[in-house]
Amino acid sequence: MHDMAQAGLTKYVAEFVAAATPQDLPDDVIALGKKSILDGIGLALSGSVAQSGDLVRRHLDELGLMPGAATVIGAGRKVAPRFAAFANGVGIHADDYDDTQLAVASDRVYGLLTHPTAPALPAALAVGELVGASGREVMLAYHLGVEVECKIAEAIAPRHYQTGFHATATCGTFAAASAAASLLRFDAKTTARALSIAGSQSAGLRENFGTMTKPFHAGRASESGVAAAQFAAHGWTATDKILEAPRGFFQAAGGGYDENAIRGRLGAPWTFADPGISIKPHPSGSLTHPGMTEMARLIRENDIKSADVKRVRVGTNSNMPNALIHHNPHDELQAKFSMEFCMAILLLDGKAGLGEFTDATTQRADVKAMIDKVDFVIDEKAEKAGYHKMTTIIDVTLNDGRVIHGEADFGKGSPANPMSYEEVADKFRDNAAHARLGRSAADEVVALVRDLERQPSLERLMSLVAKAG
Structure with a gap:
């Protein structure tokens, strides 16, 4: 068991998220992140024309939602941020064509930890639209989400995945909460509450692989993290030690964890820099x-x-x-x-x-x-x-x-054989065309994401991808 000297792990994560500024992102991490952001937006487009995309829109219709601040990519509508995060998270993961985290530890099978962008990016985009955030602020929130998600996935005992939890679903909930907390400018205490509310919503079982419920996991993780942050903003109470407590996330869902895989490791190095994130050149395993x-x-x-x-x-x-x-x-x-x-x-x-x-x-x-x-x-x-x-x-x-x-040994798109921004742009254009987005709109999205840190807001970017076909 972990003694009291190692308490405060949730506090460490919350303080990292709350204190981070865009200046903390190294240039190489910014460049790598833009490739995954562009990739994710393209997959939300292509996922919008998957059968699951149609069912998600039917679900949104049933909810009788008022118009909201956040764009459902490819659907031509704006809804409350949590529901946009859900729809876009399902879309990104719909074809299993989204990026994958590389494992560090030798007891983890290659590439089987999380799909980092599917839960993190929709939360960053949805809350970014809500608060009118700049491209730099949205990029930081996205990176914080990916970082927290990947380090939590590295830290939890491998039993978590082996016995049936889907790590994208479980760890992704913390990703979305971290991204939302950053954009809502929470202090460390409020961020810790957001993480704790997220932890109680962390769910997803691998038995559902090969069905629409696998992408449902990614969307639900993103939605749950956004909702957790919004409840935290209202003053909703939660524990301040959801990760490390004996009845907290690591013990309940994994039966243990490696403290050294996360403490002192957030942003040191950033996961994007080492061991890296793989972008898929093909929509297959x-x-x-x-x-x-x-x-x-x-x-x-x-x-x-x-x-x-x-x-x-x-x-x-x-x-x-x-x-x-x-x-x-x-x-x-x-x-x-x-x-x-x-x-x-x-x-x-x-x-x-x-x-x-x-x-x-x-x-x-x-x-x-x-x-x-x-x-x-x-x-x-x-x-x-x-x-x-x-x-x-x-x-x-x-x-x-x-x-x-x-x-x-490794495929195209892995850190050992990376895709260039232009190669990812070609994949994006292919996915955008699959959703019948016009070529000029697709080219403008490619250019906007390349210069994301110079965008005053998400308005132009999201208007381009709001409706395809």
Whole structure:
């Protein structure tokens, strides 16, 4: 157990959030954050045309809400901040195409901690609109949310995730509360209450993966954090030690935590700087991305034509097939967790974006035939490389007998092989087009986010993404 000398962890987090200023963000962290912010806005757009987006709007209709201050991206309406945070959080996570936190500790499987932007950004945007915050202030709030979320996820005992809690949902609630507290200019005591109210709303179970309830988690985390901050502003009471207390978050949800993963570590270094955040180049499970990045390179550099492919062997460590369980996918959700589909679609279509991950694509005869040519196996060399890497070894055998070989530990978009701002902008434009946002509007969003610290408010940015199609 933690003795009294280690009390005050919630106080430490609250003081960090309350004292932070835009000047505390290093230039490299600002630049990295802009990529994830642009990515998140694009995903809120594409998520608005997902089936879940339509259901969220029906839910908002049922609530009979008065018009509010915060934009529901892609829906052409403004509602109270908590509901905009919910809708936009669901949208960002709808296609599982949003960014992922990298684990530090070796007892955590690569990339399986949180999706940091989905809960943090919608809260920062919604409360930012409410208070008329500048681009710099919104950026700080977003970074504080990501930082608190990721460090809490690092600190909690791995049992939390292993036994079924969805960390994006649970830790994301603290992210949203931190972002909102920053924009509402809370002192440390009020911030601690906001975190504590958030902690009692922290929920989400992994049994719901593969359904609409997974993105519901992200939206609900964002909404709960905003609501927690608004209740704290009214003077609502709560404990001042929600994280560290024997009946608090870390013990109840994880059965323990590593004090050293969080105390003294907030902003030192910022998670964006080290170990980093991964941006997804494809709307599929991150474990497919090293193989997809390498396959795309092999196709490009060797001018591989799908008609010339006889067999494909893809070898990984034994942990990766535990997640990539669909060897002959029948719909879009299964395709996201199918190494065979991901290899086949690149060989056939040369790209793998939202337009390729559809139920109809999985039913195509050429896709089924190519999937039959892909062998997904456990490879001894990849196994020896360790679970904290995603080593993927590819051998493409052509009809003329040539074998083209490639290996990758990490995919495009990871800190080891990052996407540039322009590459993220291309992904954004693809997602914006998926939601039928005009090209000129998309280009202006790209430019506004690039200069976010110079924007006097969010007004122009949010008006551009308020309604697509």
